[in-house]
Amino acid sequence: MNEPTRPLPRANELDTQEFWAATKNKELRYQQCDGCNTVVFYPRRHCTGCTSGNLTWKLSKGFGTVYTFSVVRQSYHPFFRGKVPYAVAWIELEEGPRILSNVIDVDDPLVDVQISMKVELVWEEHEEINIPLFKPVD
Amino acid sequence: MKQRDAAIVGIHEYQSRDVEGKVSALQIKAESAARALEDAGLSWSDVDAIYDAGDGGGMNGLTIAEYFGLKPTVIDTTNVGGSSYEFHAAHAKRDIASGKANAALLTYGSTAHSNARAIGVGGAGGAGRHPADNMDVFSGMTLVANYAMVAHRHMHDYGTTSEQLAEISIATRCHAMRNPDAVRAMEDLEFLDIRETTIDDVTNSRMIADPLHLLECCMISDGGGAVVIASPEVAKNCRKTPVWVLGSGEATKYPQAGGDITASAGAYSGAQAFGEAGITPAEIDIAMIYDSFSITVMVLLEDLGFCKKGEGGAWVEGGRLRFDRPSDGPALNTDGGGLSSNHPGMRGIFLLIEAARQLRGESCSQVPDAKLAVAHGNGGMLGSRHAAGTIIMGRD
Known part of the structure; x- marks a missing residue:
C-alpha cells in the first residue's frame, strides 16, 4: 500500500x-x-x-518570523494524522507577505517553536512542484 | 432606541441533534419553518421573503422556495458561513423597511453529525477551486488550529491564559446543564461525564491544537432552526411579543501583511450595529456570541466593546458571564452555546433564537427583565478569512 x-x-x-x-x-x-x-x-x-x-x-529571500502558530495534536487526514504533533504557522516574510506553512526541523514543536522566532525557507521536494516550509534560523 | 422597522415574531430550534441519518437537512428546514410560523401565529401564505444560506446546492433559492411551496418576492441566499443568519436578519430588516417584504422566513438545517463530518480536525482534504485554498492546502492546518493560532497570539500579546479562556467554556456548560435539549444533545452525541465543569476540567482536557483543549471546541451536531421577521403591522397581530431588530452590522476580514490576528471583523460590524441601535455595550443584558471555540468569544467580547482589546482575559474571570450575574454585564450564550448545546456547522441562527427567547422571558437560564441582546455571528475562520454579522435586539 x-x-x-x-x-x-x-x-x-x-x-x-x-x-x-x-x-x-x-x-x-x-x-x-x-x-x-x-x-x-x-x-x-x-x-x-x-x-x-x-x-x-x-x-522573496525566504527569511521571516513566526507571527503565530499552533501545534496540531489531532488530525483525521491520512497524511497529517501520522505527522502529529506538527507546527502550523503564519510566517511573516521580511518582504511583507504572510504565508501559511509548517515549521519543521525542530526536535519538539511543543518546545522549540515560538512566536517571533526567526525562520528560513526550506523546500520539500515533489515531482511537479516544491513546497515552501520553514525551519529555525541557525 | 430609534428603529422599529422589523421584529422577530416567530422562532423554532429543531430539537434533535442526532437524527441518525433519518431526516434530511431540507426536512429539518421545513419542519422548523412550520413551527416558527406557528409560534408567530402565521402561515406559509403570509411569507413573502425567504433567506437561506444556499447550502442546498445550485439554484437553492429557487428549489427551496418550491420545496416550501412559496412564491416569495424576495430571495436571499447570502452564505458567509456561520454568520449567514445575522446577515439574513440584517437584510430582512432592510427589505421590510424598504417595503419589499412583510414577513421574512430564515431557515437552517444540517446533518453534519449524521454525515460524520470531521469539521474541526479533518484538515486540508484536497486543493479547492479557490486560489486562497490552493495556497493553504499543503500546511495541514485544521479548523481548530486556525482558531488556536489566534489564541496563541492573544496569549503572546496580552498575557491571556488558558484558565481565562476556560471561563467561557464553563459558563456555557453551566447554562447547557439547565437546558434539557442541550443535555439530551450531549447525551446523544456521547459526551463523557456530562455535568457542570471547572476551569481544571477544561485545562486538563486533551489538547487538540495548542493552546486549545477539547472542552474549548464546539460539538458537531445535526440540527437547524427557523426565524420569522415581520413588519410592525404584521407583528402587531402575532401571537408572541415582538422582539425588535434595532441595529445591524456586516463586515469581513482577510489575512493581510502586518494585520492583527487578535482583532476580528466584529470590531466593524459591532460598531455599525450599536450605532444604528443607538445603544452601548454596557446596556446589553444578553450576549449571544458565536462560540465555535473559547477564543472566538474572547476576541469578540473585546471587538464588540464589552472591554478593551487585550483585556478580555481578566474581564471574564470569576464567572462573570453566567446568567445569574446580571449586574456584571451580559450573560453569555444562555442556551449552552455551540460548545455544549447545538453546533451543526453554521450556528448563527441559534444566536437569534436564544436572544429572542431571553427577550420574551422564555429561556432556561432566564435573566430577569432582559431588555437588550446582541447576537454576533462569526463565519469562516477567525484566524484567516471571516465574516462578522452583528444584530442588536430589544423588546418594548
Whole structure:
C-alpha cells in the first residue's frame, strides 16, 4: 500500500499557477503593484490596491518570523494524522507577505517553536512542484 | 432606541441533534419553518421573503422556495458561513423597511453529525477551486488550529491564559446543564461525564491544537432552526411579543501583511450595529456570541466593546458571564452555546433564537427583565478569512 502523501496544490490553478511554477526552481515569489506598490498575496491577476495595477513578480529571500502558530495534536487526514504533533504557522516574510506553512526541523514543536522566532525557507521536494516550509534560523 | 422597522415574531430550534441519518437537512428546514410560523401565529401564505444560506446546492433559492411551496418576492441566499443568519436578519430588516417584504422566513438545517463530518480536525482534504485554498492546502492546518493560532497570539500579546479562556467554556456548560435539549444533545452525541465543569476540567482536557483543549471546541451536531421577521403591522397581530431588530452590522476580514490576528471583523460590524441601535455595550443584558471555540468569544467580547482589546482575559474571570450575574454585564450564550448545546456547522441562527427567547422571558437560564441582546455571528475562520454579522435586539 502506498504511503499517504502531503496534499498538494493544483499546479494549473489559474491565479496561483505562476507561484507554483516558480517553486520548481526553488523560488518563493510574491506580487507587487507597479502603480501603487501594494503587495498582493495570495497571487492574483489584479491589484487589490488600485484598479490600474500591473503586478510584478518579486523574489522573496525566504527569511521571516513566526507571527503565530499552533501545534496540531489531532488530525483525521491520512497524511497529517501520522505527522502529529506538527507546527502550523503564519510566517511573516521580511518582504511583507504572510504565508501559511509548517515549521519543521525542530526536535519538539511543543518546545522549540515560538512566536517571533526567526525562520528560513526550506523546500520539500515533489515531482511537479516544491513546497515552501520553514525551519529555525541557525 | 430609534428603529422599529422589523421584529422577530416567530422562532423554532429543531430539537434533535442526532437524527441518525433519518431526516434530511431540507426536512429539518421545513419542519422548523412550520413551527416558527406557528409560534408567530402565521402561515406559509403570509411569507413573502425567504433567506437561506444556499447550502442546498445550485439554484437553492429557487428549489427551496418550491420545496416550501412559496412564491416569495424576495430571495436571499447570502452564505458567509456561520454568520449567514445575522446577515439574513440584517437584510430582512432592510427589505421590510424598504417595503419589499412583510414577513421574512430564515431557515437552517444540517446533518453534519449524521454525515460524520470531521469539521474541526479533518484538515486540508484536497486543493479547492479557490486560489486562497490552493495556497493553504499543503500546511495541514485544521479548523481548530486556525482558531488556536489566534489564541496563541492573544496569549503572546496580552498575557491571556488558558484558565481565562476556560471561563467561557464553563459558563456555557453551566447554562447547557439547565437546558434539557442541550443535555439530551450531549447525551446523544456521547459526551463523557456530562455535568457542570471547572476551569481544571477544561485545562486538563486533551489538547487538540495548542493552546486549545477539547472542552474549548464546539460539538458537531445535526440540527437547524427557523426565524420569522415581520413588519410592525404584521407583528402587531402575532401571537408572541415582538422582539425588535434595532441595529445591524456586516463586515469581513482577510489575512493581510502586518494585520492583527487578535482583532476580528466584529470590531466593524459591532460598531455599525450599536450605532444604528443607538445603544452601548454596557446596556446589553444578553450576549449571544458565536462560540465555535473559547477564543472566538474572547476576541469578540473585546471587538464588540464589552472591554478593551487585550483585556478580555481578566474581564471574564470569576464567572462573570453566567446568567445569574446580571449586574456584571451580559450573560453569555444562555442556551449552552455551540460548545455544549447545538453546533451543526453554521450556528448563527441559534444566536437569534436564544436572544429572542431571553427577550420574551422564555429561556432556561432566564435573566430577569432582559431588555437588550446582541447576537454576533462569526463565519469562516477567525484566524484567516471571516465574516462578522452583528444584530442588536430589544423588546418594548
